[in-house]
Amino acid sequence: MRTLVAGVDSSTQSCKVVVRDAEDGTPVRQGSAAHPGGTEVDPARWWHALTEAITDAGGLDDVAALSVGGQQHGMVALDGDGRVVRDALLWNDTRSAGAARDLVAELGGPGPWAERTGTVPTASFTVTKLRWLRDHEPDNAARVHAVALPHDYLTWRLAGGGLDTLSTDRSDASGTGYYATAGHYLPEHVELALGHGVELPRVAAPAEQVGSHGHVRLGAGMGDNAAVALGVGAGPGDVVVSIGTSGTVFAVSDTPTADPEGTIAGFADAAGRFLPLVCTLNAARVLTATCSILGVDLDRLSELALSAPPGAGGVVFLPYLEGERTPNRPDATGSVHGLTLATSTPAHLARAAVEGVLCGLADGLDALLDAGVRADRVILVGGGARSAALRAIAPGVLGRPVLVPDPAEYAAGGAARQAAWMLGGGGEPPVWGGVGGVLVEGDVVPGVRERYAAVRDAVPDLG
Numbered sequence: 001m002r003t004l005v006a007g008v009d010s011s012t013q014s015c016k017v018v019v020r021d022a023e024d025g026t027p028v029r030q031g032s033a034a035h036p037g038g039t040e041v042d043p044a045r046w047w048h049a050l051t052e053a054i055t056d057a058g059g060l061d062d063v064a065a066l067s068v069g070g071q072q073h074g075m076v077a078l079d080g081d082g083r084v085v086r087d088a089l090l091w092n093d094t095r096s097a098g099a100a101r102d103l104v105a106e107l108g109g110p111g112p113w114a115e116r117t118g119t120v121p122t123a124s125f126t127v128t129k130l131r132w133l134r135d136h137e138p139d140n141a142a143r144v145h146a147v148a149l150p151h152d153y154l155t156w157r158l159a160g161g162g163l164d165t166l167s168t169d170r171s172d173a174s175g176t177g178y179y180a181t182a183g184h185y186l187p188e189h190v191e192l193a194l195g196h197g198v199e200l201p202r203v204a205a206p207a208e209q210v211g212s213h214g215h216v217r218l219g220a221g222m223g224d225n226a227a228v229a230l231g232v233g234a235g236p237g238d239v240v241v242s243i244g245t246s247g248t249v250f251a252v253s254d255t256p257t258a259d260p261e262g263t264i265a266g267f268a269d270a271a272g273r274f275l276p277l278v279c280t281l282n283a284a285r286v287l288t289a290t291c292s293i294l295g296v297d298l299d300r301l302s303e304l305a306l307s308a309p310p311g312a313g314g315v316v317f318l319p320y321l322e323g324e325r326t327p328n329r330p331d332a333t334g335s336v337h338g339l340t341l342a343t344s345t346p347a348h349l350a351r352a353a354v355e356g357v358l359c360g361l362a363d364g365l366d367a368l369l370d371a372g373v374r375a376d377r378v379i380l381v382g383g384g385a386r387s388a389a390l391r392a393i394a395p396g397v398l399g400r401p402v403l404v405p406d407p408a409e410y411a412a413g414g415a416a417r418q419a420a421w422m423l424g425g426g427g428e429p430p431v432w433g434g435v436g437g438v439l440v441e442g443d444v445v446p447g448v449r450e451r452y453a454a455v456r457d458a459v460p461d462l463g
């Protein structure tokens with residue numbers, strides 16, 4: 001009888017559960033449930049979505065092991081009894097931008113942060129949310145006894161233990177701002193931010209069992225980008241571009257990065273290596289927002305974008321609809337430039353929106369290349385990769401062919417692979433076969449990135 005494993009992706013917009021054959025990763029069944037909108041969420045809502053998604057995926061009766069991947073950075077503050085102190089502030093909540101500036105200055109500038117943690121914190125990072133809590137909700141701050149991340153919280157609830165059983169993994173810990181590149185917590189960063197120390201989840205090894213949910217063994221879990229890396233089997237020379245709520249560009253690396261410019265976040269991966277990553281706040285939802293402006297659905301948006309000339313006749317859509325994280329412009333807003341009578345059409349706007357999202361990620365890819373990352377192939381995943389226009393336009397903006405695997409839940413699949421690794425043991429995750437898919441090629445359109453850069457640098461943040 002075959003052994004089954006499950007993987008969870010508790011991401012920004014939804015919770016997805018996949019069930020796979022532990023031996024070779026063959027998909028067996030899957031389910032999902034929606035998350036509430038907004039940038040602060042009661043973690044109990046994630047728990048309910050998880051239980052709903054598990055039911056939708058046919059339950060866990062025949063599943064031997066499960067791992068949870070989740071959106072990174074979210075601050076889940078718990079009191080001494082394990083109760084949630086306030087709604088979690090998510091990775092895309094920018095209210096702690098001022099706290100980030102303060103913390104960077106207090107530690108002596110971006111350099112020390114990059115050296116210690118691999119990352120210069122912006123509002124996305126957990127440590128800045130702790131400082132925001134100290135400054136704006138001191139009563140809540142005083143009640144915080146433990147701080148977890150979204151995936152830690154869900155694993156902990158599945159296991160049902162006390163606060164002393166909280167665990168995380170190296171990939172998610174590396175996105176907090178209080179975990180050193182060298183592989184240990186920096187409790188002094190927590191104290192600096194929150195004003196007092198807290199209990200932090202134990203950092204489990206990549207293939208370690210951290211608990212049980214009935215008969216189901218629980219893996220350490222991971223951040224969702226590290227989960228995608230495992231899910232697509234990213235190796236040397238692979239750069240992954242993920243277009244979900246966030247846009248991310250990342251690669252698996254044997255060596256850490258420490259970018260004092262703050263463009264590259266020097267994360268850890270889920271298999272003992274590193275995951276240099278650039279993240280934008282504005283990706284798939286720029287397309288849905290453009291649908292709202294134009295009064296069309298996503299399929300029609302795609303048709304419109306593909307009917308416009310490459311370069312959208314010079315129209316530039318600066319997609320900072322949620323502010324922006326990379327570049328660090330939390331108060332920025334979106335804008336459209338270069339309209340003429342001839343280009344004032346839905347098709348031009350649709351094309352400019354797709355090109356704008358991709359230009360932000362192409363900037364991220366450049367930063368990774370500058371840091372010495374190899375990009376022999378680019379793998380395009382995430383809900384936004386379901387857009388035919390985005391798939392077709394990506395090679396011309398990213399400047400290289402793009403492999404588009406069959407649409408699937410790669411983060412949840414990566415979490416399932418970790419669960420299989422835990423069952424099977426060994427120094428590396430099980431070999432599940434590479435991703436298939438279509439290699440999409442396209443000519444670079446002269447001027448697109450240059451015009452985008454000119455607008456990006458010229459438009460002030462008036463938000």
Ligand SMILES: Nc1ncnc2c1ncn2[C@@H]1O[C@H](COP(=O)(O)OP(=O)(O)O)[C@@H](O)[C@H]1O
Binds near residue numbers: 013287298387
């Ligand atoms: N055909 C499509 N064209 C463009 N965007 C799409 C399409 N299908 C789904 N999406 C978008 O993908 C996003 C969800 O992707 P996903 O990777 O699951 O996000 P997250 O992991 O951040 O929750 C949604 O914003 C949705 O609108």
Ligand SMILES: O=C(CO)[C@@H](O)[C@H](O)COP(=O)(O)O
Binds near residue numbers: 070071072223224
């Ligand atoms: O903040 C980051 C990475 O640093 C985001 O990538 C989050 O991890 C959210 O991911 P999605 O829900 O968009 O997949």
